[in-house]
Amino acid sequence: MSAPHLDIRGLSVNFTTPHGPIHALRDVSFAVPKNSIVGIVGESGSGKSTVLWSILGLLSANARITGGEVLFEGRDMLRQTPTALRAARGQDMSVVFQNPMASQIPVLTYGRQMLDILYRKRDISAADKRALAVEMMDRVGIPDPATRIDQYPHHFSGGMRQRAGIAMALLPRPRLLLADEPTTALDVTMEAQVIHLLRDLAAELETTVLVVSHNLGLIAEMCDHVVVMYAGEVVETGPVHQIFHSARHPYTRALLDCDPARITQKLRHLPVIPGTLPDLGAPPQGCIYAPRCTSALPRCATEPPLSQTGEPGHSVRCHAPCDASTAAATTGQTWVAAGPRWVPDTPPLLEVPFLNVRFRTMGPIRARLNGVADPFVDAVLDVGLTVNRGETLGLVGESGSGKTTLGRAILNLTHASAGSVLFEGREVHNLREREFKPLRRDMAMMFQDAIGSLSRRKSVRALITEPFIIHGVKGLDLNAEAARLADLVQLPRSFLSRYPHELSGGQARRVGVARALALNPKLIIADEPTAGLDVSVQGEILNLMTDLQAEKGLSYLLITHNLAVVRHVSDRLAIMYMGRVVEQGDAEAIFARPAHPYTHALVSGVPQPDPDHRSSAPPLRGEVPSLLNRPPGCEFASRCPFAQDKCAKVKPGQTALPDGRTHACHFPMI
Amino acid sequence: MLGLTLVLLFVASALFAPMIAPYDPNAMDIPARLSGPTAAHWAGTDQLGRDTFSRLIFGGRVALKIAVIGVSTALSIGLVLGMIAGYGPKWLDNVLLLTFDTVLAFPTIVLALATVALVGPSLELVLIIVIVSTTPGYARMARTATLALKNDEYILAERSLGASTPRILLHHVLPNVVGPLLILAAMDVPVVVTIEAGLSFLGLGVLPPMASWGTILNEGYLVIRDAPFMVVAAGIPLVLTTLGFTFLGESLRDIFDPRMGRGRS
Numbered sequence: 045m046s047a048p049h050l051d052i053r054g055l056s057v058n059f060t061t062p063h064g065p066i067h068a069l070r071d072v073s074f075a076v077p078k079n080s081i082v083g084i085v086g087e088s089g090s091g092k093s094t095v096l097w098s099i100l101g102l103l104s105a106n107a108r109i110t111g112g113e114v115l116f117e118g119r120d121m122l123r124q125t126p127t128a129l130r131a132a133r134g135q136d137m138s139v140v141f142q143n144p145m146a147s148q149i150p151v152l153t154y155g156r157q158m159l160d161i162l163y164r165k166r167d168i169s170a171a172d173k174r175a176l177a178v179e180m181m182d183r184v185g186i187p188d189p190a191t192r193i194d195q196y197p198h199h200f201s202g203g204m205r206q207r208a209g210i211a212m213a214l215l216p217r218p219r220l221l222l223a224d225e226p227t228t229a230l231d232v233t234m235e236a237q238v239i240h241l242l243r244d245l246a247a248e249l250e251t252t253v254l255v256v257s258h259n260l261g262l263i264a265e266m267c268d269h270v271v272v273m274y275a276g277e278v279v280e281t282g283p284v285h286q287i288f289h290s291a292r293h294p295y296t297r298a299l300l301d302c303d304p305a306r307i308t309q310k311l312r313h314l315p316v317i318p319g320t321l322p323d324l325g326a327p328p329q330g331c332i333y334a335p336r337c338t339s340a341l342p343r344c345a346t347e348p349p350l351s352q353t354g355e356p357g358h359s360v361r362c363h364a365p366c367d368a369s370t371a372a373a374t375t376g377q378t379w380v381a382a383g384p385r386w387v388p389d390t391p392p393l394l395e396v397p398f399l400n401v402r403f404r405t406m407g408p409i410r411a412r413l414n415g416v417a418d419p420f421v422d423a424v425l426d427v428g429l430t431v432n433r434g435e436t437l438g439l440v441g442e443s444g445s446g447k448t449t450l451g452r453a454i455l456n457l458t459h460a461s462a463g464s465v466l467f468e469g470r471e472v473h474n475l476r477e478r479e480f481k482p483l484r485r486d487m488a489m490m491f492q493d494a495i496g497s498l499s500r501r502k503s504v505r506a507l508i509t510e511p512f513i514i515h516g517v518k519g520l521d522l523n524a525e526a527a528r529l530a531d532l533v534q535l536p537r538s539f540l541s542r543y544p545h546e547l548s549g550g551q552a553r554r555v556g557v558a559r560a561l562a563l564n565p566k567l568i569i570a571d572e573p574t575a576g577l578d579v580s581v582q583g584e585i586l587n588l589m590t591d592l593q594a595e596k597g598l599s600y601l602l603i604t605h606n607l608a609v610v611r612h613v614s615d616r617l618a619i620m621y622m623g624r625v626v627e628q629g630d631a632e633a634i635f636a637r638p639a640h641p642y643t644h645a646l647v648s649g650v651p652q653p654d655p656d657h658r659s660s661a662p663p664l665r666g667e668v669p670s671l672l673n674r675p676p677g678c679e680f681a682s683r684c685p686f687a688q689d690k691c692a693k694v695k696p697g698q699t700a701l702p703d704g705r706t707h708a709c710h711f712p713m714i
Numbered sequence: 715m716l717g718l719t720l721v722l723l724f725v726a727s728a729l730f731a732p733m734i735a736p737y738d739p740n741a742m743d744i745p746a747r748l749s750g751p752t753a754a755h756w757a758g759t760d761q762l763g764r765d766t767f768s769r770l771i772f773g774g775r776v777a778l779k780i781a782v783i784g785v786s787t788a789l790s791i792g793l794v795l796g797m798i799a800g801y802g803p804k805w806l807d808n809v810l811l812l813t814f815d816t817v818l819a820f821p822t823i824v825l826a827l828a829t830v831a832l833v834g835p836s837l838e839l840v841l842i843i844v845i846v847s848t849t850p851g852y853a854r855m856a857r858t859a860t861l862a863l864k865n866d867e868y869i870l871a872e873r874s875l876g877a878s879t880p881r882i883l884l885h886h887v888l889p890n891v892v893g894p895l896l897i898l899a900a901m902d903v904p905v906v907v908t909i910e911a912g913l914s915f916l917g918l919g920v921l922p923p924m925a926s927w928g929t930i931l932n933e934g935y936l937v938i939r940d941a942p943f944m945v946v947a948a949g950i951p952l953v954l955t956t957l958g959f960t961f962l963g964e965s966l967r968d969i970f971d972p973r974m975g976r977g978r979s
Contacts, residue, residue: 455874484876497871501889514877559875 048075055112081253083263086273087578137220138213144205148197155193184211203234223255231442236662261651282358284655292365302579305608314583394431399463423449425623436600438614446623488560490570494552498544505540511562529558550581569601622679629705639707717961728774735768748941757947769925776926784844792852800860814850822847830918859891900963904956
């Protein structure tokens with residue numbers, strides 16, 4: 045290995061807060077070799093983004109670097125003058141941001157923004173700069189770049205924006221590219237495309253890449269080396285194959301074990317890492333992971349472990365590292381493989397024969413003036429689905445597929461233009477709120493934003509007992525009920541007096557579950573219940589939901605885009621694309637042999653957290669067409685690798701398969 | 715802190731006016747008329763020999779009454795109308811918004827002149843004018859805040875639990891909207907006090923012999939060549955109260971704004 049391109053040595057960063065300093069980074073050291081892709085992986089609170097901002101000198105005002113050095117091409121970036129730092133940023137190193145919606149200037153065209161990036165290059169004429177920009181837009185796969193470069197960010201879809209973001213980052217030909225969760229804001233199929241793009245461009249332009257992510261799939265797909273961080277420390281670094289196949293730190297192993305995408309067998313109970321992150325105001329004096337470690341020794345609690353090197357380039361900070369040759373699970377948890385669960389011969393709890401939700405795009409007068417005959421957009425189109433008692437139906441789709449709208453329409457929170465919703469055999473579609481209110485005791489909803497769906501100025505106690513007050517349940521001791529519900533969702537009772545902003549994502553999610561369960565509903569519609577949660581916490585929430593289902597005979601309609609998760613907890617799946625259900629049926633059967641090409645693309649599109657099985661090409665090219673221009677034939681035809689002439693002209697109907705599945709495809713893959 | 719001190723001083727002096735004021739505000743002492751500040755009369759006397767200091771103390775009562783009743787009424791009405799406009803149907807929003815804007819478009823003094831011409835000056839009229847002209851400000855603010863909250867996921871979550879619209883507004887919207895309005899109210903108090911003083915100065919407000927800061931200013935203005943100090947004396951409490959409430963409003967804003975205070979050392 046040649047001299048590292050970027051060498052971080054003993055970096056320590058404190059954040060000053062009113063409650064004393066937070067030791068966010070402690071003695072972080074790792075090297076990034078030239079022309080390699082290095083990934084920093086860790087859960088929230090691990091300090092992985094802080095490392096990135098330290099390199100750039102863009103830490104927030106209350107941060108203080110207490111030690112260490114960041115050597116970039118031999119220069120210590122922590123000791124550069126602001127002018128030199130500014131010159132380095134955007135010349136020698138640049139950033140791809142997490143959220144392309146927020147990191148691009150909405151009032152300037154891409155052309156303008158890209159010219160601005162090149163402002164230091166005075167020897168190039170404006171016309172040449174523009175040519176460079178167009179060329180870069182072409183390289184990142186933006187069709188018709190010469191025209192699109194004059195468009196504004198809001199003209200681009202999410203995936204295209206991230207491509208443009210990558211183009212902007214690569215435009216000055218940086219020698220180091222930093223990527224902060226580059227795919228977190230994107231859908232699965234877009235994520236696969238962006239991963240491939242970054243990987244190919246890095247090789248083509250000979251750029252060194254440092255990518256920060258919590259997504260093990262992305263790390264395995266892209267990186268050559270991996271840095272595993274936990275609570276502000278680097279616990280393990282090594283080549284990607286060694287990290288994924290013979291990890292030596294117990295935390296790395298636990299993290300890998302928790303990833304639902306790595307578990308091939310269907311499990312009802314997902315593995316978790318017990319315990320919580322230590323308080324970084326007063327970090328433990330021994331090993332940072334000792335309190336949660338299943339193989340901790342007595343000295344782990346008192347003596348901080350030193351970094352030890354095993355294989356070349358593989359170092360681990362642990363007193364008792366796992367044996368590299370065993371790749372077995374180390375969490376010591378028994379995994380219960382899921383058996384089939386059937387509740388036969390009872391009428392379905394929720395039946396939606398068909399449902400349409402349309403949104404108005406312009407007022408009637410404007411539509412008449414513009415000659416638009418039908419000023420509506422179909423968010424949900426002829427969707428039919430069934431939820432049986434005690435089962436979980438996973439509703440899967442990318443953003444914009446209409447899955448959330450469908451969930452809200454079933455609960456009468458969004459007006460459905462046509463259709464029918466039968467709950468326990470009774471028509472509840474578009475009932476008036478007064479008539480629907482009693483039904484809300486039986487149908488509860490969990491919302492996507494765990495913290496944002498809790499009323500900000502109410503205590504947890506008030507929040508979880510509110511259903512009793514709303515529905516006028518008399519003769520209850522509300523304090524006792526609050527305690528009962530807190531116990532039910534394993535939330536410490538002391539949390540009852542806290543407020544939503546004082547909760548972590550996982551705790552807020554538990555409050556959401558408790559509130560949904562307060563009135564013993566029969567159906568819970570859960571909208572992305574694991575969104576924004578770390579893998580280890582995600583398992584805890586799903587296990588809790590599964591246990592409560594078994595205990596209370598609940599039915600779930602689980603809305604998600606996370607296929608790896610939905611596979612383990614769903615009995616049946618419904619796949620949505622552009623407001624239609626394209627495939628529905630038994631979850632295992634769908635995963636084993638998808639019938640619809642879109643399902644196939646989704647199933648194979650999940651980045652595999654295994655560096656030995658890197659996909660050679662993204663499963664789907666192109667983007668979801670606009671709902672405003674619904675194709676006359678099959679909606680998926682424009683992206684479908686198997687499309688034939690008929691697909692573009694004739695809309696496929698729902699076809700039943702012998703195993704009870706239905707699909708909407710002219711040429712199914714079975 | 716300075717803001718709170720000044721405000722407390724103002725409130726206390728108004729409440730305990732009879733105990734603090736050295737003279738009856740309406741007692742005349744013609745021989746001592748138009749004196750400058752002396753040991754007996756700290757702020758001098760007016761053209762009827764009334765003690766300006768005592769009159770200012772009693773004038774504070776009028777100011778406080780207008781400020782408390784006027785601002786709190788305007789705040790309550792504005793809050794309710796604003797939340798209805800923000801949360802209710804679009805047509806109602808349009809109707810209410812048009813009403814607010816119409817009222818706001820009217821200059822306060824013109825409104826006062828027109829109504830006084832119809833019914834004659836009185837303290838009650840000043841109150842009504844103050845309420846009518848400041849309510850739309852609160853309503854617009856409450857409406858904007860409600861509109862921003864309306865599409866938050868927790869409001870949808872409350873609906874999915876079956877909460878009624880009044881319950882959502884009262885329990886979940888109001889606590890999040892009222893904070894900025896209280897700040898606006900604190901900053902509005904000096905405006906209201908000045909409106910009263912202005913109207914009284916023009917002879918459209920409080921009637922003599924009742925003491926108010928505006929009437930004292932007016933009287934001082936008439937005798938400014940003989941007793942220049944009176945105008946100055948009448949201006950001091952006005953300036954101090956305005957400063958006090960403005961500072962208080964600013965510190966309230968810092969307290970209510972979660973980005974300030976927390977997270978910064």
